[in-house]
Amino acid sequence: AQSVTQPDIHITVSEGASLELRCNYSYGATPYLFWYVQSPGQGLQLLLKYFSGDTLVQGIKGFEAEFKRSQSSFNLRKPSVHWSDAAEYFCAVGPSSNTGKLIFGQGTTLQVKP
Amino acid sequence: DAGVTQSPTHLIKTRGQHVTLRCSPISGHKSVSWYQQVLGQGPQFIFQYYEKEERGRGNFPDRFSARQFPNYSSELNVNALLLGDSALYLCASSLEPGQGAFFGQGTRLTVV
Numbered sequence: 001a002q003s004v005t006q007p008d009i010h011i012t013v014s015e016g017a018s019l020e021l022r023c024n025y026s027y028g029a030t031p032y033l034f035w036y037v038q039s040p041g042q043g044l045q046l047l048l049k050y051f052s053g054d055t056l057v058q059g060i061k062g063f064e065a066e067f068k069r070s071q072s073s074f075n076l077r078k079p080s081v082h083w084s085d086a087a088e089y090f091c092a093v094g095p096s097s098n099t100g101k102l103i104f105g106q107g108t109t110l111q112v113k114p
Numbered sequence: 115d116a117g118v119t120q121s122p123t124h125l126i127k128t129r130g131q132h133v134t135l136r137c138s139p140i141s142g143h144k145s146v147s148w149y150q151q152v153l154g155q156g157p158q159f160i161f162q163y164y165e166k167e168e169r170g171r172g173n174f175p176d177r178f179s180a181r182q183f184p185n186y187s188s189e190l191n192v193n194a195l196l197l198g199d200s201a202l203y204l205c206a207s208s209l210e211p212g213q214g215a216f217f218g219q220g221t222r223l224t225v226v
Binding site: 045 | 118145147149154155156157158159162164169170172204206208210211213214215216217218219220222
């Protein structure tokens with residue numbers, strides 16, 4: 001079955017510290033992979049996406065993610081977290097074409113300590 | 115350019131009523147998807163339309179229906195509302211299916 005697992009429900013980091021949010025997926029075919037961020041009561045903003053090619057992808061707001069096929073992972077990283085990064089982060093996997101359906105993980109809530 | 119716009123932003127309905135949610139995609143985007151996000155969970159796929167045709171349907175009852183208009187805007191309809199339908203309903207658009215969707219701010223539906 002197709003699924004996305006975000007093992008960490010809640011993460012707290014200090015401002016200026018590095019961040020890594022984990023994402024593991026189960027998908028039969030070659031997936032498209034995405035990270036979205038959601039502020040309270042808001043819609044989702046696309047941070048970055050991986051379709052093919054270089055397995056290290058750069059996104060907005062200083063985020064990057066690395067696709068590791070052998071580990072079925074697509075972890076999100078940021079070298080130095082800012083207080084404004086506090087939000088909920090969702091990893092998603094989708095097909096390369098056709099339906100465009102995205103399967104989301106349950107999300108990781110990031111809290112940033114001053 | 116305007117992003118994905120959804121209306122209304124908030125809505126309160128009574129059990130058994132019907133609701134229509136509306137979505138205008140980013141200009142030039144022909145693919146529109148609908149998602150339901152229950153509090154504390156990730157979004158769940160409901161429908162995807164591309165060029166006015168249904169391309170995908172999630173595991174939702176027939177009370178949920180949608181359509182896409184010639185200008186690529188879309189409506190999501192839910193009949194016979196249940197308390198469990200209370201959620202944030204998100205619309206997303208993209209140039210083509212699977213290309214990375216841009217989401218609207220959502221419609222918060224509360225069923226009482």
